[in-house]
Amino acid sequence: MTENKLPSDDSAFDLGVPSLLEAYKQQCKLLIDELDDAWLEVRQSRKNVAKLVRMNASMSDELAALKREHEKVRWQLSDIYLKEGLEAAAKIGHFARRKPEPDSTGQT
Template sequence: MNDATDDEAFALGLPTRGEIYEQQCALLETELADSYQEVRHCRQRIAKLVRMADELTGERDRLRAALNRLQG
């Protein structure tokens, strides 16, 4: 094993443990912000689907009532 090679690796400016933690925190913060944005968009899509379902349910009920009157 060549100890000189190991010493040269540290001369290349390997990050300290603190720098690695800071980088990981920055990555996690970005991922969290992206996740929040995705959740917000999903909630908007869900709200739209709920409104659509409500409209369709109302239309179904009106059509059933009309059918019952015609069959009546």
């Protein structure tokens, strides 16, 4: 007769192999830990989103102010160009209004 060297099903529990209930409990503990980690990440993500929303609002306000300032500067520059153009036109007009001097033939 050959002797069976493998442990029987009953003796496996004596060697520290967990029962099905113990395995489920361990799996539940692992899932709870993962869930806790996930909720921690969710809370951190919510804080980050709130911070980004505040930053976006601040940047939007700053952008609107800069656009208003840009428009104001464009109008000022336009006024400067208009003034310079009118001054240049006046100078040209001044020269154009002068009576031509007669040439050597006496014609104007």
